[in-house]
Amino acid sequence: MPPRTNRLQHEDYTIGWISPLPIERAAAEAMLDEIHAVPNGFSTNETDTNIYIWGCIGEHNLVIASLAPDVYKLVYKVATVTLLSLVASLPSIRFWLWVGIGSGIARPDKGWDIRLGDIVVGQPRGTVCHYDLVKASMGDECVQKSFIGLPPGLFLSALTRIKAAHEQKGSKVPIFLQEMLMKNPQMRKTPNQDPGYTHQGFENDRLFNASCDHIPGPDCGGCDVGSEVQRGPRDKTRPEIHYGIIASGNTPVKDAATRDRIVAEVGDDCICMETEAGTLISNFPCLMIRGICDYADSHKNDQWQRYASATAAAYAKELLAYIPAAEVAREIPIPG
Template identity: 65%
Template sequence: MTSHTTLASPDSYSVAWIAVLPIERAAAEAMLDEEHAPPTGFIRHQSDTNIYTWGRVGEHNIVIVSLAAGVYGTTSAAITASHLLASLRFIRVVLLVGIGGGIARPDEGRDIRLGDIVVSQPDGTTGGVCQYDLIKAKLDGKLEHKGFLRPPPEVLLKALAKIQAYHERKESKVPYFLQQMLERNPKMGKRSKQNSGYAHQGLDNDRLFKASCDHVPGPDCRGCDTADQVQRDPRDTSDPEIHYGIIASGNMLVKDAATRDRIVANVGEDCICFEMEAAGLMNNFPCLVIRGICDYADSHKSDRWQRYASATGAAYAKELLEYVPAAEVQETKRALEVLESGWFLFLSPRVILTNT
């Protein structure tokens, strides 16, 4: 990766890549084809506390930003996004890339495993992300969504269709980008007691347990009852698979199976992942959410797979950008215009309205 390029204007950057954790940002920066110095004439808005990384992926100029260390949730994500738009008014496409908890249901065709990639995709009733803490009970005892979040820009949805068609014929480039990342950044492949590294963590360390099985205290699951382990068909490779569907977003960290399954039942959607920031971003402007799966949102979760999952999500984002024409990005409405145009949520379930 070359560096020290300086573009003539901050307006040359039309794609924002938002991470939450430092490990997610590290993976994002490792995917850059070229790193840039801050562009000439960039003036940070007085309200903007973000610190940016500038660079290029393919034909796209990218700005990378993360939340403040130790800060999570929809509100923090919304603040980061609003600060970004205050300083960078020509951002048109936003990717939210990081880690999430997988909702694995292998018996129902959702064989999601650690290190796999989940991508938010509209299904006709949601924009790809459902805010699970925006649900109300009706008088008849049924649950009803109070609102749905807007789908990603059309240019990204067209890219999703194209990359899915390509993957029907050819293998994903994600494994190649992961290998390239480790070759360029040898430290990312090293492991220690405090750092599991950004390489695959081994099939033996990916165990899915029945919802009724609580984790036996300890750094791993060696003490957990193997009789409660869900038996899954072995895969031919350790390369991550890619899943498209609804991502559940909210401010609560889901880390026990009972809570996980109750939320999924209440949402009433075919959710495949939990995360904590997307709803805050999509309340402000539409984005695509990409998550590497680091746990199963149950009591067995640990930090072991977080770095590798950060890398798989980032590698998919890089591959997806190859299918996003730069010329069409420039024809996409600026994110700030979307925000100012008055999009707002709900009023009626399964309907999104504007006040234009």
């Protein structure tokens, strides 16, 4: 872990990084180049229960925000509680990244060959589509609420640059993942032998037809092999990066029929679902980055969550290199 040496002013921190869950926070913290001491002049707003860590990545000073254990389980409150408190306590923040896990909507036959551990970035038609997933899961008609605004212009420019760089040289995500494990070897395997922050093996990444329900058990060993979607092999564990719409709601989708119905409402560029930002406020400049940990169907389990948290965090780290710190400083802070 980088030493807590620097002590800056709280005004020096201009980018917020939201990772509400403990596993997401662990991955985010592991990507920091340095961890800083609590900045001078910082005091939390009286309503603020967030947990903060300060540090830097490259030339950017940023603050990572996660939720207290008794709060992060209240999914429908996550976005509002975290962001309003962040703005109140850190009024110098210009932009924020929302980085964590999500469910992939894989449709290989339509060009969306999304695998577990891959990365989805919310672009271009708004980062998040608000959906009433509770209503959808009850079999009622899906009701589209709204799209939040486009990510900040600096992020959109950075996305253009990083895409071009990936065409030429590939992504640095595998490098950052390797560095994370070298600095934090305990992340390969958790103390209680839960899956670590490493690729979980191609044999544990299985996509089933929407009509195939999961057979109860800790894995898909009893599920119908004949209903498994046949996909071309990947020769490397390097995660692929996809850009599209991320649908968000208050209830996790664990049913393929519900998932497909929501996609039909949103459009074919909807490639990910998540629940943390279900009440996201539209006037917050945001870019959402999700690591894929399941396929939003009855076969979902927790095995890939830590690795997916790490791939999303590694992409966020790489993206920051394409955003000039001087340009961030010139932007107007997020209004409280």
